[in-house]
Amino acid sequence: MNLVHFAHVSKTFNAGTDRAHTVIKDVSFTVENKSGHGEFIGILGPSGCGKSTVLRLIAGLRPHHPATIGVVEVLGGPVRGPGSERGMVFQDYTSFDNRTVLQNVVFGLECAGMAQKEREDRGRVWIEKVGLNVKRDADKFPHQLSGGMRQRVAIARTLILHPKIILMDEPFGALDPATRLNMQDLLVGLWRELEATVFFVTHSVDEAVYLGDRVYIFSPAPGTILHQLDVPPPDRPARVMQREPEFMAISRDISNIIEKLETKVSDS
Numbered sequence: 001m002n003l004v005h006f007a008h009v010s011k012t013f014n015a016g017t018d019r020a021h022t023v024i025k026d027v028s029f030t031v032e033n034k035s036g037h038g039e040f041i042g043i044l045g046p047s048g049c050g051k052s053t054v055l056r057l058i059a060g061l062r063p064h065h066p067a068t069i070g071v072v073e074v075l076g077g078p079v080r081g082p083g084s085e086r087g088m089v090f091q092d093y094t095s096f097d098n099r100t101v102l103q104n105v106v107f108g109l110e111c112a113g114m115a116q117k118e119r120e121d122r123g124r125v126w127i128e129k130v131g132l133n134v135k136r137d138a139d140k141f142p143h144q145l146s147g148g149m150r151q152r153v154a155i156a157r158t159l160i161l162h163p164k165i166i167l168m169d170e171p172f173g174a175l176d177p178a179t180r181l182n183m184q185d186l187l188v189g190l191w192r193e194l195e196a197t198v199f200f201v202t203h204s205v206d207e208a209v210y211l212g213d214r215v216y217i218f219s220p221a222p223g224t225i226l227h228q229l230d231v232p233p234p235d236r237p238a239r240v241m242q243r244e245p246e247f248m249a250i251s252r253d254i255s256n257i258i259e260k261l262e263t264k265v266s267d268s
């Protein structure tokens with residue numbers, strides 16, 4: 001059984017009108033469902049090529065869902081809407097302002113009807129897992145947190161539900177370089193523990209090459225997958241591995257491919 005399968009998927013907004021706008025075209029890929037081991041897929045491509053659209057199609061989120069043409073399948077069946085086996089972390093900080101860190105982290109468990117004591121016990125475990133401190137941070141509100149801390153809350157809120165598929169849309173885009181490397185290491189650790197498959201959109205080639213087992217490179221809009229490359233897994237800390245010559249060579253090759261794509265966009 002496949003975990004995620006796209007067959008010739010296109011999305012056109014306002015199809016059939018004079019405002020029709022095709023944002024992805026003929027996207028096909030397959031990620032197998034391997035037991036005990038999730039893949040990490042980095043997604044790169046020029047701005048506006050449809051990367052978020054692809055994540056939202058996997059997540060079953062409107063208005064990107066449903067696809068106009070083609071088949072989007074998760075765990076062997078067509079996607080009909082959101083489901084608990086898929087979790088999404090967005091770029092902008094999406095915590096609820098009027099809830100504390102703990103209340104944000106346990107939100108999904110609360111929706112699922114879990115008793116308060118049990119969900120808060122689990123919530124405290126996850127606060128620590130993402131590198132926050134229960135005593136210091138659990139009762140803070142989002143406006144009292146830094147960007148990096150807020151993104152830790154968003155990650156905890158999604159991963160506490162143990163999704164089989166984690167969709168991350170430029171989650172570290174707004175963080176400073178040092179925090180970003182720390183978050184990459186944190187994510188690799190959590191990913192190994194959860195055995196989930198991660199789809200990770202980023203504009204940072206280094207980030208995609210470091211985190212990914214595989215990298216998809218999208219064409220300019222309407223986006224389609226031009227290249228699928230296997231890259232070495234992140235088996236050393238981010239700041240060590242990203243300075244090694246072999247890593248930098250892979251990163252440079254991919255940057256060159258993307259630069260050529262972006263030049264084509266600005267020429268057209």
Ligand SMILES: Nc1ncnc2c1ncn2[C@@H]1O[C@H](COP(=O)(O)OP(=O)(O)OP(=O)(O)O)[C@@H](O)[C@H]1O
Pocket residue numbers: 013021023045046047048049050051052053054063064221
């Ligand atoms: N709800 C919508 N209605 C109409 N067009 C949309 C809608 N959402 C997105 N689009 C269009 O779809 C195209 C692809 O958008 P998408 O957000 O998937 O790109 P992206 O690759 O994630 O870009 P970025 O790297 O800038 O985040 C864009 O041209 C965008 O304007």
Ligand SMILES: [Mg+2]
Pocket residue numbers: 051052053169
């Ligand atoms: Mg996007």
